[in-house]
Amino acid sequence: MTSVRTIRVLLADDHAIVLEGLRALLDGEPGLRVVAATTDGSEVVRLVEQHKPDVVVLDLELAGMKGTAVLAALRERPDPPKVLVLTAYNDGDALRSALDAGADGLALKTESPQQTLTAIRQVYSGQLVFPQAARRWIEGRGAGAPGELTPREREVWALMAAGLSNPQIAERLGLSENTVKFHVQHLFSKLGVKNRTEAALRFARGR
Amino acid sequence: MGSRDFDVRAASRRMIATSERELQRIVLDMHDGPVQDIFAALSQLQVLERALVADPESHQRAQQAVGLLERALAEIRNFIGAFRPPGFERRPLEAIIEGLAVQHETLTDQVVELTVPEELDDCALATKIAIYRVLQEALANGHRHSGATRQRVKVAQYGQTITLVVSDDGRGFDPKRVLALEDDVGVEGGHFGLRGIQDRVAMLGGTFAIVSAPGEGTALTVTLPAE
Numbered sequence: 001m002t003s004v005r006t007i008r009v010l011l012a013d014d015h016a017i018v019l020e021g022l023r024a025l026l027d028g029e030p031g032l033r034v035v036a037a038t039t040d041g042s043e044v045v046r047l048v049e050q051h052k053p054d055v056v057v058l059d060l061e062l063a064g065m066k067g068t069a070v071l072a073a074l075r076e077r078p079d080p081p082k083v084l085v086l087t088a089y090n091d092g093d094a095l096r097s098a099l100d101a102g103a104d105g106l107a108l109k110t111e112s113p114q115q116t117l118t119a120i121r122q123v124y125s126g127q128l129v130f131p132q133a134a135r136r137w138i139e140g141r142g143a144g145a146p147g148e149l150t151p152r153e154r155e156v157w158a159l160m161a162a163g164l165s166n167p168q169i170a171e172r173l174g175l176s177e178n179t180v181k182f183h184v185q186h187l188f189s190k191l192g193v194k195n196r197t198e199a200a201l202r203f204a205r206g207r
Numbered sequence: 208m209g210s211r212d213f214d215v216r217a218a219s220r221r222m223i224a225t226s227e228r229e230l231q232r233i234v235l236d237m238h239d240g241p242v243q244d245i246f247a248a249l250s251q252l253q254v255l256e257r258a259l260v261a262d263p264e265s266h267q268r269a270q271q272a273v274g275l276l277e278r279a280l281a282e283i284r285n286f287i288g289a290f291r292p293p294g295f296e297r298r299p300l301e302a303i304i305e306g307l308a309v310q311h312e313t314l315t316d317q318v319v320e321l322t323v324p325e326e327l328d329d330c331a332l333a334t335k336i337a338i339y340r341v342l343q344e345a346l347a348n349g350h351r352h353s354g355a356t357r358q359r360v361k362v363a364q365y366g367q368t369i370t371l372v373v374s375d376d377g378r379g380f381d382p383k384r385v386l387a388l389e390d391d392v393g394v395e396g397g398h399f400g401l402r403g404i405q406d407r408v409a410m411l412g413g414t415f416a417i418v419s420a421p422g423e424g425t426a427l428t429v430t431l432p433a434e
Contacts, residue, residue: 021250
């Protein structure tokens with residue numbers, strides 16, 4: 001029998017009823033298990049320390065400690081969990097603060113909870129999961145047609161081809177590391193390449 | 208300007224700021240209340256739905272309930288938007304306009320060409336709110352009716368007057384006829400129509416002009432006192 005590793009999840013949300021609902025949903029789902037839940041932001045870091053979850057589902061509007069501060073504290077850890085921000089607002093503020101604070105994804109409370117489950121699995125497997133609209137917010141207005149590289153993606157591509165790492169690219173362009181990661185992911189999918197080496201080769205071959 | 212005019216203007220400004228605060232409160236309350244409740248209820252219901260697979264009739268009912276709640280969430284999303292109020296008190300006018308343009312592009316795939324001077328003077332709260340609401344309505348109209356792929360938004364400041372022009376090369380319409388129809392305007396779906404734009408501008412002592420004809424595109428020009 002093959003055993004798939006269970007994804008251990010910590011839930012942090014201001015609304016106790018949301019915690020209760022999500023806990024029931026996740027625990028009923030094969031391969032997912034809730035190891036802790038809290039409404040208090042200042043408890044999250046301690047609970048992560050104690051339970052070592054794979055994924056933290058985090059509402060940015062938390063009591064005690066702000067969600068973005070929690071995120072920053074989690075990022076400081078040597079083995080940070082993946083963080084999925086769960087919010088009621090699909091706006092630029094929510095997206096930007098989630099990305100800048102280093103979240104791995106964003107799920108919406110105005111969508112079916114089923115999508116939150118999918119997003120938990122995706123961030124666990126290493127994907128960045130942001131709504132389609134996030135691209136626009138990050139690129140600013142007038143993002144190019146899908147498939148076409150945006151000016152920002154070209155910049156990232158050139159720096160990547162020059163051998164710079166994501167943190168170095170982030171520093172050079174004055175972006176958060178997570179935003180660079182976001183661009184890199186889009187760049188790979190548009191170029192149809194699997195890694196940085198392939199992307200750099202394509203760049204060297206005259207694009 | 209006579210002191211009576213001034214009193215009326217000041218009262219109008221207060222009313223605009225007050226009704227905007229009400230609206231913001233509603234948006235925040237909806238997201239903090241019903242949205243959380245419905246999301247939680249959907250989570251619970253999906254657990255039930257899975258447990259009921261062996262009982263086709265009950266399973267189907269649970270599925271129906273899930274569908275209804277998902278629709279309720281979608282309606283809240285469409286009706287009041289998934290966007291936080293723009294923070295009129297703390298953000299400058301150009302940031303608010305820029306945010307609205309991105310929001311429109313995100314929701315519609317229509318391109319917004321934006322021309323805003325780098326440094327706009329800070330303007331009165333009521334003027335900021337009016338520009339935001341007028342622009343929001345004009346963009347929505349331009350999306351619903353023009354058939355154009357892009358809209359142009361131009362903001363300029365001449366002394367104490369702020370000018371907003373929203374234009375497109377779409378199919379155009381007869382403004383007289385539409386304004387006559389909108390005599391008894393409601394706020395259906397949060398939209399207050401051309402007449403609503405006109406009223407808001409008039410309350411602040413601004414001007415309103417719309418130039419359009421079938422096949423000729425549309426240009427809406429609004430001016431408002433900055434202070």
